[in-house]
Amino acid sequence: MKSIYDVIIIGSGVVGSAIAREMSRFKLKVGVLEKELDVCCETSGRNSGVLHAGFNNKPGSLMAKFCVDGNKNFDTLAKELNIPFKRTGKLVVGFTEEDKEKLMQMKQQGESNGIEGLEIIDQNKIKELAPYVDGNFAMYSPTTGILNPFIYTIAMAENAKENGVHFYLDNEVIGIKRVDDIYQIETRKSVYKSRWIINSAGLNSDKIAKMLGIDEYTIYPCRGEYFILDQKVGKYLEMPAYPVPNPKAGGLGIHLTPSVDGNVFIGPSSEYVEEKDDYSVTKETMDLLIEDGGRIFPHIKREHFIRNFSGIRPKLVSKEKGGYADFIIETREDIPNSINLVGIESPGLTSAVPIAKYVVELIKEKEKVEANINFNGKRKGIINFSEQCLEIKRKLIEENFNYGEIICRCETITKAEILQAINNPLGVDTVTGIKYRTRAMMGRCQGGYCQTRIAQLIKEEKGKKEEDILYSRKDSNMFVGKVRV
Template sequence: MQQQFDVLIIGGGVVGSAVARELTRYKLQIGVLEKNLDVCNETSGRNSGVIHGGFAYDTGSLKARLCVEGNQEFDHIAEELDVPFRRTGKLLVGNTDEDMKNLEKTMLQGKRNGVRGLTLIGRKRLHELVPAVQGEFALFSSGSGIVDPFRYTIALAENAALNGASFFFGHEVTAIRRNPDQSYTVTTTDGFFRTRWIVNCAGLGCGSISNMLGITGYRIIGSKGDYIILDKKTGSLLPMPVYPVPSNTYMGVHVTPTVDGNVIIGPNAENVTNFTYYGVSQKSIDFLAQNASELWPCIHRADYIRNYSGILPKWVDKNGVIQDFKIEVRDEVAPQAVNLIGIESPGLTAALPIARRVVSLIAERTDLKPNSDFQPRRKGPERFALQSEERKRELVALDPDYGDVICRCEEVTKADIIQAIHNPLGVHTLTGIKYRTRSMMGRCQGGYCQMRVAELIEQELGIPPEKLLYERKNSRIFTGKVRG
């Protein structure tokens, strides 16, 4: 039996979740098809978590316009969706005359783009802002900031679900057929769907979905970047992101604090054709550490706690030149389909402006009726570790499970875990709980708590151990008993 929708969004990353949220402002039946078992499993969650200012993109480009728009509204959006955001500022650090010329050009471009709070600073001010940094001068962007990309994407998706959107995880799209009445039938690995509109937010899969819609000719390459995560004890040494002077196409290896106190080193950049391989080599780790140490010499192997990588979907022309975002409706080829191509960085910053542009394209062709019940606010979970001592005592008195610490590194309690297990999106992978609570994200990376989290998922949801998944389909933690 086919499920019927007004709009089907293909892809549940930050942009797909933002589109779902903005479309629920209208009286529409909205579905989100995501091939993974949670939102934010690919590009949206595998980045530096920086809210960019918008100075690094060509004046007049969609990347520049939507980035600036997204940056300037982010304080309000973070408060509305109850996600941690810090407007830390950002430094682009230089040493040579050529560096200064490039920074002056970048600053001029930023001002043309409408970026606020850009200043060139000398050595004294540079080292007042980040004492440990190595450099002679810098471009300071006071409006840049940092966010947790997992919690932001989850918040967008939960707010969309609160307002009526339906999320279908483990549903990879394999075919799209346009029907005589101009509706679409979408075939997935777990059933069929019928819809009046399609929105292609497939990220790394945008080219494949575009081809299924009949919009051919886009060349998508992957740009893989590797990262190192440092222990929280390094966080106090880095109050804001620090970048080298950028090239035309690459921002360089940089160091970035997280909203939770860690430091991220990276990325490098390598063009890849395999969009599913996220391994990080020792050679890459050594390269990142060496390059970043030239900016910020506080990187020590003893502080490494994890590495990861992400892949950006870049739309390139026949000469390999990276293109701007493409947000289009091709009425003559695929009417009632919004096609998003090459949504890479600054997609995290620009997600909601991108979503509003999608809505406007649909509204130009379809009469959208406002949803008077739309609720823009979303209240996130009350994390025990972030509360005052008085509030912690109150919580333990209300629920003794708050007194049972499951993850010692991040002070995540049994109550936090149970609340996350019963999340609004129905996600129950180990990483799903990890990204909602920060369990398994501390110094020991789950060495103490992972099996306890797994046991709680099994108990709360009645899942046998052999069915428990780490992140993706077939990523089983247990295959059977070791002892009879």
């Protein structure tokens, strides 16, 4: 049994981690319970990494408000937390008169939401902005950007930890009860007590709501599949290119998105599935991605494909209804000192910090909280050795000889960077945990050269046995005994 917390947050995806960071601005004892072994294993780490402008969201909705606010303030946040980010702009491409009408409606909706600079452009302007994108016309959104969703989530969680928040990974919540005005939250490892409880469990937010006595919500998992293209394709696509979306579909259509590291994503598809952890990929959908993506970016070659993956949106609308429901962020008098966040799908990544600030305000409406004068909102990330000039590289090697040893050849990731990732503030020591913090294993060979070397470094730094090294989740053991590296 732990001592009593002021606030327990269930879930440490991008929204839960943002709430934790905002809570650490105050003199509150805050804990975070996460069922996975890291903070970005599900929806927060399985998406396009786009900072949306907010023109797809209904005026007056929480989605629209928080998306626009998150977009406007992201430059400052990225600098504070050392988050890789580029404000690239975006094209929504059309071909037919019906598409043009939808783009005009989208532009009007975006302007109603307070977005500046939206513009309907012709084919010549498309080619000027993105020479390799096809379309008869498009809506140009200058404020859209791209970011690293792994580092975004990790940065907020690490900064929260450095400001006093306690993170309990591998702690799945299995029961909640309220005794004498205190919540007792049972996990598979322990029982935690808290005055406040915040449900930010993403795909499982309906499950946690039911534990609190709220039975009216159902999360419908909607899977989107992606292809990742080699960095050599990045020079052909400098900004995201989307089709005109179908308002009944579960997403924004199959689009092309450059990453901050130079890869290109094709996807996502949109398919409702039964299980919330069904991250499988299918040949039929992969073929669809190539066909649909090729309409607006006809320079796709199979030789450029290096990996595929899928993500799942926690939707509040069924396949039959389609479209979007607004974010649910609520307090209830009959369930005091609880805040429920349900159905936080796209644009949740963009909206995370404004959502977190709103959650703090909900608590401040109920009780007075004192500012933490020692709060430090800045985080120093791991130096990317390959991006430094020759003079700085020499200096780094002089100060730390581990910068002179390359572990990941594709991405030029050094031993020093791997060691910093292994000894991260959250204590994560899975192989994917190191991958997300450094980009090691994300290159052309996808870890064929460096993965076993990284496993060896985890073994040495953490004193683990070979059979105890995990790839990403519980029971994802990489080895059954000793291997030669």
